[in-house]
Amino acid sequence: MSLPIVVAITGASGVAYGRRLVEVLLELGHELHLVISPSGMQVLKHELRVEIDPQTFVLDQLLPQVCPKPGQLHFHHSMDYMSSIASGSYLTRGMVVVPCSGATLSSIAHGSSRNLVERAADVHLKERRPLILVPRETPLSLVHICNMRTVTEAGAIVLPASPGFYHGIESIDQMIDFIVARVLDQLKVEHSLSGRWGKP
Numbered sequence: 001m002s003l004p005i006v007v008a009i010t011g012a013s014g015v016a017y018g019r020r021l022v023e024v025l026l027e028l029g030h031e032l033h034l035v036i037s038p039s040g041m042q043v044l045k046h047e048l049r050v051e052i053d054p055q056t057f058v059l060d061q062l063l064p065q066v067c068p069k070p071g072q073l074h075f076h077h078s079m080d081y082m083s084s085i086a087s088g089s090y091l092t093r094g095m096v097v098v099p100c101s102g103a104t105l106s107s108i109a110h111g112s113s114r115n116l117v118e119r120a121a122d123v124h125l126k127e128r129r130p131l132i133l134v135p136r137e138t139p140l141s142l143v144h145i146c147n148m149r150t151v152t153e154a155g156a157i158v159l160p161a162s163p164g165f166y167h168g169i170e171s172i173d174q175m176i177d178f179i180v181a182r183v184l185d186q187l188k189v190e191h192s193l194s195g196r197w198g199k200p
Contacts, residue, residue: 004031008117011039012099033074050183084159085120094130109150136161167195
C-alpha cells in the first residue's frame with residue numbers, strides 16, 4: 001500500500017502550483033495530508049479568490065470539483081503540533097512545500113519549527129525522507145541561495161517553479177502542470193501531465 005504524501009502551501013506567489021498538486025494527487029488516488037500556513041491562506045485569497053477557514057476546512061473551499069474518497073484527505077491546522085505528521089514515527093512517502101516562501105525556506109534551513117509546516121519538514125529531513133521545496137521568488141538574494149544550499153546539504157530537493165517551454169506551452173495551465181509533473185517525478189508518482197524529452 002502506498003504511503004501518504006504531505007503537501008504544504010505557504011505564503012509565496014504561485015499557490016496555483018500547490019492547489020494543482022493537491023488536485024492531481026487526489027485524482028490519482030493518493031492519501032494526502034494538507035497544511036496551509038496563514039500567509040498561504042492570504043495568498044490563496046489574493047491570487048485565486050479562494051477563502052480557507054482553518055477551523056471548518058472542507059475540500060470544497062479549495063477544489064470544489066474534486067471528490068476524494070473517505071479518509072483520503074487529512075487537513076491539519078498550521079499550529080497543530082499533535083498532528084500525526086509532526087512525528088517521525090508516522091510514515092510518509094514524502095513532503096512537498098509548494099510554493100515555499102523565503103521565510104519558510106529560512107526556517108527549514110535553520111530547524112526553527114515554528115509551525116506544523118516547518119516541524120513536518122524537519123521530520124522529513126531527520127528521517128531521511130523526500131522533502132521537496134518549490135520556491136518561486138525571483139531574483140534571489142545571497143541569503144536565499146545560502147538557505148537553498150543548506151537545505152540541499154541536509155537532504156532536501158530544491159525545485160524552483162521555473163517551467164520549461166520545450167514541449168510547446170500554450171496555456172498557463174500547461175506551465176503549472178510542467179512544475180507539478182517535476183514534483184511528481186521526485187516523489188516517484190506515475191503521471192501523464194506533460195510530455196518527456198525524446199518521447200512522442
